[in-house]
Amino acid sequence: MNSEWLNFLQGSGAEIENECVTSFGNPEQERHVVSSGDVMCDLSHLAVLEVSGDDSADFLQNQFTNDIGALDIGKSQLDGWCSPKGRLLVLFHVIRHENNKFLLLLPEELRDYAQKRLQMFVMRSSVTIDDLSNQLVRIGVSGPDAEQQLSSLVDHLPENIDDTVNANNIQVIRLRPTLYQRFLVITDSIHAEKVWSHLDVQSTPVSREPWELLDIRAGAPSITLKTQESFVPQMVNLQALNGLSFTKGCYPGQEVVARMEYLGKLKRKMYRITILDESTPADGSSLYSKSSSSPQGAGEIVSVQKDGDGVWEGLAVLEVAIADAGDLTLHEDETIPVTVQELTAKD
Known part of the structure; x- marks a missing residue:
């Protein structure tokens, strides 16, 4: 986690262990509020890899289960990465940031594994794989007024699931909803403080566990070290x-x-x-x-x-x-x- 962002979160009441927020003082309340209220969550448990270079699109197309070639700039998609036996090694949320630049979100515990394994297949391709986890802040936003709160930070919000919008140094991705709409915000630590302070007026900060509960309710799976190669x-x-x-x-x-x-x-x-x-x-x-x-x-x-x-x-x-x-x-x-x-x- 970026040190400036970590200090900011601690100053905002976060209890942190191994650079991840464990709670904001009342875990039980956090589990309750995700079902009915507006919440925001630091998503530092998700790492960010950037894959860039002239051959980046072809490289990812040859590795992942989804059609990277059909992914337009400003769109995102779910992608699986399989073993030769067809078993999932990693699930990525892939964002096409530019024509030859992609952001890959994945569980922090699989970051080193994924980066090293991807690098094995680069060979002579014009592809660079960088870890941007400490440069970019990820914030999850959900609730009945999530759209209203975010609309004052960006010019307009993405309309469909997996659409993204870039404005004012802030990237917003619309995620699969539960009872309420959900969004992923990606930005640098300076703008993240602005986003967090803006949301903090109305939203309750929560740790990763309540946010992962929303993923479960949205039917959004994840692959971890314990479930690698368990599922096609x-x-x-x-x-x-x-x-x-x-x-x-x-x-x-x-x-x-x-x-x-x-x-x-x-x-x-x-x-x-x-x-x-x-x-x-x-x-x-x-x-x-x-x-x-x-x-x-x-x-x-x-x-x-x-x-x-x-x-x-x-x-x-x-x-x-x-x-x-x-x-x-x-x-x-x-x-x-x-x-x-x-x-x-x-x-």
Whole structure:
């Protein structure tokens, strides 16, 4: 985290550990307010890589699951990066900043892995990969008045999901909504202080956990160290989230992904889940069902966070055949039931 930005957040009441905001003094209130009020969140848990150079578009086109060539300047999209076996290594939010300049947002814990692995494939291409995580500030904004608050900072707001607007040294991206509209703001630390102070009049600052709860409610998956290589793109709904192209050409794992789409039947897919339990489930945790006979188990948690009522809400990839069985549990001893819901159109 940029030192100036870190000092500013601490001065604004943030409790920080390992350069990430853990809370603003009342975690329980923060989990409540995301469901009903205006919130803002420092997103330093998301790293930013910049891929630039004359060959940058072709380079990314040959690596990612989505069609980089069709991504216009001022647009963004979800992109998966797969192993040769078609399993997801990283999920990126890719923003085409200029013709030959792209910003890649990804979990901080995967930053070094992704940067080093991408660099392996550059070879003689005119491509540069830089880490801009300490240069750019990321702020999440959500709530019933989010649009009104941001509209006074930029000339106009992006109209559609994944659209971006650049104005007054501030970039705004419209994200997938939950009950309310959500936005991602990217800027430098000086302008970030202005944005934060402006929002602070009406919005409640929250830590990453409540923000990740909104991602879960929006049906937006993430890949972490615990879930790398666990899922093919279709399992986490990439085809419905504008994150997967079947016409763009080759990329690592493309044959496996295409075979799943055209020849196979998707036996596992992503659902929303809730868990009533005092223990702490985590991404990558296995789920169990007496109705399952699969050696791989009934399912795996993609992401999970606690809401304001103490209920764990999450996304999980489950066997389709057992999703309606009603006997899904967190542990093999069957003592902690897991409730399953289909992703809705909004998700």
